[in-house]
Amino acid sequence: MDGSLGPFDRATHRLRRDRAAASVHEAEPILAETAARLLDRLDDTTRHFERALDLGGRHGLVARALRERGIPFVVSADLSPAMVRRAAAHGPALAADEEALPFAPASFDLVVSNLSLHWVNDLPGALVQIRRVLKPDGLFLASLWGLGTLAPLREALLAAEEEMTGGVSPRVSPFPDLRDCAGLLQRAGFALPVADADTLTLAYASPFGLFADLRRLGETNAVAARSRRPLPRAVLAAACARLCPGDELRLPFVVATLTGWAPHESQPKPLAPGSAQARLASALGVTEQRAGEAPLAPPPPLR
Amino acid sequence: MTEPNDANAPTEAAPPPVDPRLLEILVCPLTKGPLRYDRARGELVSEQAGLAYPIRDGIPIMLADEARRLDEPPHG
Numbered sequence: 001m002d003g004s005l006g007p008f009d010r011a012t013h014r015l016r017r018d019r020a021a022a023s024v025h026e027a028e029p030i031l032a033e034t035a036a037r038l039l040d041r042l043d044d045t046t047r048h049f050e051r052a053l054d055l056g057g058r059h060g061l062v063a064r065a066l067r068e069r070g071i072p073f074v075v076s077a078d079l080s081p082a083m084v085r086r087a088a089a090h091g092p093a094l095a096a097d098e099e100a101l102p103f104a105p106a107s108f109d110l111v112v113s114n115l116s117l118h119w120v121n122d123l124p125g126a127l128v129q130i131r132r133v134l135k136p137d138g139l140f141l142a143s144l145w146g147l148g149t150l151a152p153l154r155e156a157l158l159a160a161e162e163e164m165t166g167g168v169s170p171r172v173s174p175f176p177d178l179r180d181c182a183g184l185l186q187r188a189g190f191a192l193p194v195a196d197a198d199t200l201t202l203a204y205a206s207p208f209g210l211f212a213d214l215r216r217l218g219e220t221n222a223v224a225a226r227s228r229r230p231l232p233r234a235v236l237a238a239a240c241a242r243l244c245p246g247d248e249l250r251l252p253f254v255v256a257t258l259t260g261w262a263p264h265e266s267q268p269k270p271l272a273p274g275s276a277q278a279r280l281a282s283a284l285g286v287t288e289q290r291a292g293e294a295p296l297a298p299p300p301p302l303r
Numbered sequence: 304m305t306e307p308n309d310a311n312a313p314t315e316a317a318p319p320p321v322d323p324r325l326l327e328i329l330v331c332p333l334t335k336g337p338l339r340y341d342r343a344r345g346e347l348v349s350e351q352a353g354l355a356y357p358i359r360d361g362i363p364i365m366l367a368d369e370a371r372r373l374d375e376p377p378h379g
Contacts, residue, residue, distance in 0.1 A: 073324055079366075081359065081362070081366075084362055085360070085362065088360070088362050091322075092322040092324065094325065094329070094362060094364070094365055095365060095369070096332065096366070097332065097365075097366055097367075100332035100333060100367065101332060102329050102330055102356075102365035103329065103330060104328050104330050104335075107328040
């Protein structure tokens with residue numbers, strides 16, 4: 001069935017999102033918090049944007065925020081047709097896969113993606129496509145769950161399953177490392193790439209509140225290598241007891257933020273190697289020595 | 304924060320048109336080639352890929368999984 005390459009079963013993830021479409025607004029505080037932090041970055045630039053894409057935008061929260069900021073043309077895109085149906089009530093919307101973007105080159109001057117790109121199998125490919133749909137000097141802003149997110153849940157499930165069944169299967173997604181994200185942005189051809197992380201701690205009365213939020217966000221398990229058998233109830237109960245021994249569950253969510261610009265000649269960039277007009281040695285007032293060779297004469301005494 | 308009216312999307316009388324500004328920038332997600340808007344059938348046709356992407360209630364569904372193969376007859 002899922003002949004896809006990579007860690008995620010995209011068809012299942014789409015179904016999870018379709019199913020979440022009716023109740024996603026109930027988990028809106030999480031989306032709204034990360035969206036607000038993401039869109040704060042727009043205040044750091046003096047650029048005025050005209051054409052924006054909300055990529056993987058579920059029911060269109062970011063698209064609405066961008067319109068409220070005065071951007072005249074904002075498109076909502078999501079993998080789930082059921083989600084974009086809701087987004088379409090507020091403006092132009094379409095169903096699209098981040099791994100196969102249906103936009104002509106230079107269609108937008110801003111692409112924003114809030115909590116979605118961690119489900120993409122081919123993140124390098126998706127980033128290259130995003131860069132291409134941006135006009136030169138267009139901005140890409142994304143938040144995604146980073147390494148460390150749901151780590152206590154992963155550990156509790158693994159320990160309980162191992163102890164009770166003698167085997168384990170992946171139940172929590174692998175999340176990308178921040179350093180990988182920065183490298184990928186650069187390799188995808190973005191100028192001035194930046195990746196940073198922020199931790200959002202969410203408190204729940206019980207693990208079931210967390211599971212409900214994950215369902216409402218369409219974030220439940222779609223790891224390709226997952227077990228198709230449901231998690232035995234006793235294992236779930238043991239995992240919950242490990243995860244939340246007291247009467248409150250506090251979980252860290254690592255929000256990685258990626259920023260990159262589509263290249264443009266006005267941006268600062270390093271000079272090409274060999275293009276220097278003066279020697280470093282003359283600027284420093286020393287004798288030039290060839291790299292990799294032993295000095296011909298002993299270095300001058302320090303004064 | 305919540306939007307109670309959202310869940311029941313606008314009921315359709317005539318199929319709403321696709322936003323023309325959106326049509327202008329759409330290409331085939333697989334070939335990145337041009338699309339032909341078949342208004343009568345409500346499809347965006349990629350001759351290069353041999354696929355017709357459906358438009359549902361004015362929303363283009365640009366997913367290869369959901370597209371009709373051009374060598375198969377339409378069924379909707």
